[in-house]
Amino acid sequence: MNRFVLSLLISFFAIANFGASASEQKPDITEYTLENGLRLIVIPDRRAPVVTHMAWYKVGSADDPQGRSGLAHFFEHLMFKGTSNYKNNEFSTAVSAIGGQENAFTSWDYTAYYQKVSPSALAKMMKFEADRMRNLVLTEEVFLPERDVILEERSGRVDRSPSAILGEFSRAALHVNHPYSIPIIGWEHEIAKLEIEDALEFYERWYQPWNVIVVVAGDVDPQETLKLARETYGKVVATQEPQERKWTKSPRPVVSQTLQYKDERVTRPTWQRSFKAPSYMIAEEGEAEALDLLSTILGGSATSRFQKEIVLEQELATAAGAFYQGSSRDMSSIGFYGVPRGDTPIEYVAKAIEEQVDLLLKEGVTQEELDRARQAYLKTIIYSQDSQVTLARIFGSVLTIGGSVEDFTSWPERLSKVTVEDVNKVARKYLDRNRSITSRLLPKEG
Amino acid sequence: MNRFVLSLLISFFAIANFGASASEQKPDITEYTLENGLRLIVIPDRRAPVVTHMAWYKVGSADDPQGRSGLAHFFEHLMFKGTSNYKNNEFSTAVSAIGGQENAFTSWDYTAYYQKVSPSALAKMMKFEADRMRNLVLTEEVFLPERDVILEERSGRVDRSPSAILGEFSRAALHVNHPYSIPIIGWEHEIAKLEIEDALEFYERWYQPWNVIVVVAGDVDPQETLKLARETYGKVVATQEPQERKWTKSPRPVVSQTLQYKDERVTRPTWQRSFKAPSYMIAEEGEAEALDLLSTILGGSATSRFQKEIVLEQELATAAGAFYQGSSRDMSSIGFYGVPRGDTPIEYVAKAIEEQVDLLLKEGVTQEELDRARQAYLKTIIYSQDSQVTLARIFGSVLTIGGSVEDFTSWPERLSKVTVEDVNKVARKYLDRNRSITSRLLPKEG
Numbered sequence: 001m002n003r004f005v006l007s008l009l010i011s012f013f014a015i016a017n018f019g020a021s022a023s024e025q026k027p028d029i030t031e032y033t034l035e036n037g038l039r040l041i042v043i044p045d046r047r048a049p050v051v052t053h054m055a056w057y058k059v060g061s062a063d064d065p066q067g068r069s070g071l072a073h074f075f076e077h078l079m080f081k082g083t084s085n086y087k088n089n090e091f092s093t094a095v096s097a098i099g100g101q102e103n104a105f106t107s108w109d110y111t112a113y114y115q116k117v118s119p120s121a122l123a124k125m126m127k128f129e130a131d132r133m134r135n136l137v138l139t140e141e142v143f144l145p146e147r148d149v150i151l152e153e154r155s156g157r158v159d160r161s162p163s164a165i166l167g168e169f170s171r172a173a174l175h176v177n178h179p180y181s182i183p184i185i186g187w188e189h190e191i192a193k194l195e196i197e198d199a200l201e202f203y204e205r206w207y208q209p210w211n212v213i214v215v216v217a218g219d220v221d222p223q224e225t226l227k228l229a230r231e232t233y234g235k236v237v238a239t240q241e242p243q244e245r246k247w248t249k250s251p252r253p254v255v256s257q258t259l260q261y262k263d264e265r266v267t268r269p270t271w272q273r274s275f276k277a278p279s280y281m282i283a284e285e286g287e288a289e290a291l292d293l294l295s296t297i298l299g300g301s302a303t304s305r306f307q308k309e310i311v312l313e314q315e316l317a318t319a320a321g322a323f324y325q326g327s328s329r330d331m332s333s334i335g336f337y338g339v340p341r342g343d344t345p346i347e348y349v350a351k352a353i354e355e356q357v358d359l360l361l362k363e364g365v366t367q368e369e370l371d372r373a374r375q376a377y378l379k380t381i382i383y384s385q386d387s388q389v390t391l392a393r394i395f396g397s398v399l400t401i402g403g404s405v406e407d408f409t410s411w412p413e414r415l416s417k418v419t420v421e422d423v424n425k426v427a428r429k430y431l432d433r434n435r436s437i438t439s440r441l442l443p444k445e446g
Numbered sequence: 447m448n449r450f451v452l453s454l455l456i457s458f459f460a461i462a463n464f465g466a467s468a469s470e471q472k473p474d475i476t477e478y479t480l481e482n483g484l485r486l487i488v489i490p491d492r493r494a495p496v497v498t499h500m501a502w503y504k505v506g507s508a509d510d511p512q513g514r515s516g517l518a519h520f521f522e523h524l525m526f527k528g529t530s531n532y533k534n535n536e537f538s539t540a541v542s543a544i545g546g547q548e549n550a551f552t553s554w555d556y557t558a559y560y561q562k563v564s565p566s567a568l569a570k571m572m573k574f575e576a577d578r579m580r581n582l583v584l585t586e587e588v589f590l591p592e593r594d595v596i597l598e599e600r601s602g603r604v605d606r607s608p609s610a611i612l613g614e615f616s617r618a619a620l621h622v623n624h625p626y627s628i629p630i631i632g633w634e635h636e637i638a639k640l641e642i643e644d645a646l647e648f649y650e651r652w653y654q655p656w657n658v659i660v661v662v663a664g665d666v667d668p669q670e671t672l673k674l675a676r677e678t679y680g681k682v683v684a685t686q687e688p689q690e691r692k693w694t695k696s697p698r699p700v701v702s703q704t705l706q707y708k709d710e711r712v713t714r715p716t717w718q719r720s721f722k723a724p725s726y727m728i729a730e731e732g733e734a735e736a737l738d739l740l741s742t743i744l745g746g747s748a749t750s751r752f753q754k755e756i757v758l759e760q761e762l763a764t765a766a767g768a769f770y771q772g773s774s775r776d777m778s779s780i781g782f783y784g785v786p787r788g789d790t791p792i793e794y795v796a797k798a799i800e801e802q803v804d805l806l807l808k809e810g811v812t813q814e815e816l817d818r819a820r821q822a823y824l825k826t827i828i829y830s831q832d833s834q835v836t837l838a839r840i841f842g843s844v845l846t847i848g849g850s851v852e853d854f855t856s857w858p859e860r861l862s863k864v865t866v867e868d869v870n871k872v873a874r875k876y877l878d879r880n881r882s883i884t885s886r887l888l889p890k891e892g
Contacts, residue, residue, distance in 0.1 A: 066512045067694040067695075166701055169622070169701045177618070177627070177628070177633060182623070187697045188697065189695055190694070246513070249513075249635055249636075251614070251633045251635065252635075254611055255612055257615070257619065257705050257706075258703065260701060260704075261700065261701040261880075262880060434706075434708060
């Protein structure tokens with residue numbers, strides 16, 4: 001999820017800043033806060049007569065109560081059920097009747113719901129969305145069959161995917177004692193025991209106007225949008241005081257861990273190594289930006305060290321890359337992965353990646369490759385696809401994890417200030433093999 | 447803690463059963479339950495004019511609230527502070543004034559307090575112990591300085607011990623998503639944030655008569671002891687209904703993990719591998735007994751496979767053994783360890799242990815070695831030291847984790863029924879390397 005958001009962040013700047021020279025257009029974002037605490041963000045986008053309307057809840061899997069993993073994600077299902085005003089699925093039917101699109105998604109940090117419709121339907125969307133914020137009819141008749149649906153969903157997404165199975169345990173190892181250790185969809189044995197009371201309590205605690213950021217992007221007028229929001233969301237009465245999100249913290253990492261999973265279904269053995277690293281939200285000044293560029297230099301572009309050396313030159317891997325998941329509310333990670341070419345043993349790829357990393361740690365990066373990586377990053381941005389949903393999603397996610405519009409619009413400028421020294425410093429600070437989590441996904445021997 | 451209890455269990459039978467042929471003495475244990483729910487166990491032991499008095503609370507580190515690890519253990523300190531009737535330390539002073547001994551201990555499953563005194567002082571001990579069950583004066587003045595004491599204790603026990611540092615993370619890996627994953631003393635950053643309110647809530651929730659098992663072992667009369675208990679413990683009024691102990695469960699283990707910790711202070715590199723295995727409390731019939739004998743055959747006696755092959759024959763290790771921690775309330779573990787001799791690489795010891803285990807899994811154990819292991823187990827029992835504190839501790843721990851006196855006295859008989867097939871079956875069921883947790887403790891390279 002976070003990696004997706006990061007790529008969304010990147011795409012935004014294609015529109016907002018780097019595209020500016022062509023279109024002379026900068027986003028003129030308006031922010032409002034209603035009396036009940038709900039925040040409204042309006043992003044004008046008049047390229048087409050369409051509007052994207054999103055409701056972001058500042059609650060995600062990391063807020064699942066202890067032993068009740070999967071509860072936040074469960075609402076991705078429950079929110080499409082009936083309310084005291086509308087029948088089961090009536091909202092979805094209304095969206096498709098007017099040719100609109102809708103969806104929902106959950107991360108550790110947030111849960112969001114959206115529709116893409118024609119601007120004339122915005123009032124209706126807001127009415128429906130405001131309604132289900134407080135008026136869901138949660139009964140066992142609704143809840144229990146959906147629990148089976150979710151267990152089936154988990155079975156399809158995780159149990160049938162060896163990499164997902166390993167990923168759950170790698171994540172648990174990286175985030176010991178932190179709620180990022182649980183799967184978004186929940187542990188199977190905990191989903192199976194979720195009860196209607198859990199859902200009622202969670203809904204009452206978190207589905208409140210003060211916990212929502214509504215993002216509207218499209219061919220709309222901010223003042224008119226505010227008026228519509230007041231008439232719909234503005235009428236939602238909070239039934240709880242704002243709640244603090246209380247997350248446990250991980251102990252300081254001091255050991256290295258290697259996880260190995262063998263499964264006869266594995267067709268692409270994969271090696272991956274992760275290190276804890278701060279997200280943009282909690283990093284010291286400039287560190288997150290340097291981590292982004294470090295990741296690009298190592299394995300985030302067509303001219304990255306991994307790509308040139310391991311994929312093209314040594315021909316050991318069909319893929320070798322790096323990632324930094326900067327967009328989360330709490331401690332995140334940086335890491336690398338490699339997929340061996342043909343019958344190349346996974347150890348060869350691991351060793352080649354380690355050599356590249358050791359070399360970087362020893363000799364540092366050069367000004368030239370930093371500049372090239374930064375340009376690559378910006379090029380990715382410039383050539384990245386544009387979409388209104390993406391635009392809305394960027395703002396929703398950044399604001400929901402605690403960022404501001406300003407934090408966000410100043411990002412490219414901050415990236416431009418990153419020096420060779422900054423990159424070398426974060427590399428040496430965070431890429432400590434003695435505190436890493438390594439995952440090995442292998443086919444089961446016959 | 448659990449391994450200690452197991453060795454205690456063993457010593458008990460030296461007295462209770464196997465010693466019987468010599469002394470014709472069997473423990474004539476009496477059990478009572480007071481009206482407020484407190485249970486009293488009286489174990490006559492008239493060998494000396496001394497009595498051991500223990501109060502066992504069915505609450506331990508596994509009951510620490512989320513993010514508040516260390517709270518159960520914190521009470522091991524707080525319970526020696528002042529009450530509304532006695533000054534700080536007055537109980538301890540009274541115990542030493544009469545030449546008595548006292549102590550306290552915490553495990554994941556329980557917390558216990560005890561005194562060893564002359565029988566004439568039993569009434570006084572009960573009075574003090576009953577008093578501190580509900581009358582502790584918990585203020586910030588008492589609480590905050592003790593928090594610093596505990597942080598210092600943690601620093602001494604964990605931070606100064608490389609094996610303890612690694613052990614905490616190995617445990618977390620073995621018990622993902624289960625409260626056995628937390629250290630008894632607590633994670634440092636969570637101890638540091640414990641507050642007086644946490645202690646007050648915990649005390650109110652768990653320090654109640656219905657949550658206590660009082661064990662009295664010694665030169666006492668059961669009826670007279672019951673009378674004393676009624677006059678002291680019987681007057682404690684519960685201020686809460688009995689609470690259920692709600693523990694989260696681990697997902698089914700499917701990956702193998704290797705943890706490595708390097709520290710310049712390491713003088714004895716150590717290799718260890720653990721597998722999840724059910725405790726006596728949750729095992730299928732006969733499995734725990736078979737696991738006990740499997741562990742003895744592999745590495746639990748002077749004639750074990752590891753001892754003969756790896757320590758004596760191949761001379762690879764100064765120590766190589768096996769353990770099974772049968773005495774816990776929930777899922778436990780079986781495993782092996784080895785300490786290389788001289789400069790022998792740790793991998794050699796690991797490989798030698800793996801070979802022995804693979805051989806056992808392939809060919810099974812023999813009737814002869816099972817009989818020999820059983821005899822060794824019984825011999826350990828017979829020659830084990832006897833002590834009244836041990837005797838009381840055995841019963842306290844077994845009853846506190848949910849066992850009964852009968853479960854317990856029938857143990858040797860159940861051990862005698864274990865067959866070769868039973869041992870081979872549990873070996874193949876639980877010693878699955880693809881689901882194991884391996885720990886490597888190594889000196890830091892220069």
